[in-house]
Amino acid sequence: MTGSFWFQFASPARFYPLAGRMIPWFGWTAAVLAIAGLYVGFFVAPTDWQQGESYRIIFIHVPAAWMAMFIYLVMAFWCALSLVLNTRLSAMMAQALAPTGAMFAFASLWTGAFWGRPTWGTYWVWDARLTSTLILLFLYLGYMALRAAIDDPRRADRATALLALVGVVNVPIIYFSVRWWNTLHQGATISMTAAPKMAETMLTAMLLMTFAAWAYAIAVALHRVRSIMIEREALNDWVADLRRAEGAK
Numbered sequence: 001m002t003g004s005f006w007f008q009f010a011s012p013a014r015f016y017p018l019a020g021r022m023i024p025w026f027g028w029t030a031a032v033l034a035i036a037g038l039y040v041g042f043f044v045a046p047t048d049w050q051q052g053e054s055y056r057i058i059f060i061h062v063p064a065a066w067m068a069m070f071i072y073l074v075m076a077f078w079c080a081l082s083l084v085l086n087t088r089l090s091a092m093m094a095q096a097l098a099p100t101g102a103m104f105a106f107a108s109l110w111t112g113a114f115w116g117r118p119t120w121g122t123y124w125v126w127d128a129r130l131t132s133t134l135i136l137l138f139l140y141l142g143y144m145a146l147r148a149a150i151d152d153p154r155r156a157d158r159a160t161a162l163l164a165l166v167g168v169v170n171v172p173i174i175y176f177s178v179r180w181w182n183t184l185h186q187g188a189t190i191s192m193t194a195a196p197k198m199a200e201t202m203l204t205a206m207l208l209m210t211f212a213a214w215a216y217a218i219a220v221a222l223h224r225v226r227s228i229m230i231e232r233e234a235l236n237d238w239v240a241d242l243r244r245a246e247g248a249k
Helices: 001-010 012-044 055-084 088-120 126-148 153-168 169-181 200-232 236-248
Strands: none
Touching: 001 126, 012 088, 012 153, 012 200, 055 088, 055 126, 055 153, 055 169, 055 200, 088 126, 088 153, 126 153, 126 169
């Protein structure tokens, strides 16, 4: 019974209004958490004894890096569903997530460069983690470019799904690169098997910013997937009914 309840939302016509109701909740949650996280991170958290004030960029850099990896895994999950179950919504969700994932990957590289300048003395080094994160950005861009190059949406769904699934191998390389190779990038500050290596206020700020980034990604992806639905389902009756209903308001 529960499975059939959720399966009905695999239909774009059913998911469209649900997504519309969820967007404001996640959007406002992201805004509130981001304001709280930035306040704690920049005004409450103490100065780092080693890196000084420059360390505060981690409150943007680390959540962006985490989200870049996490969104790619979620995108690959939707791609796998689209291949196995041949569901239209799965491919649309993957398509909607790609630009946000690319934005977070770029943000992590950009903030990392500004963090690296005072820490390492240079904006960029061909470090294992930096290089694998750059590859992740190229995977996102390649996914979007491949989709744009194929006119038939169903063929584009299959081709981009295969690309996304092949690229999944890069995510564990990013995460474990600081363990597998001798890199300049510092190790994990937060680990599942050890206590956090930072002050409580620093950890609080980082978690607030991470949840803000998570809520933002959901809100933006839901907004984008609604636009994709309207574009790809334009000839379906439910879109025509929706337009008539909106025109009558």
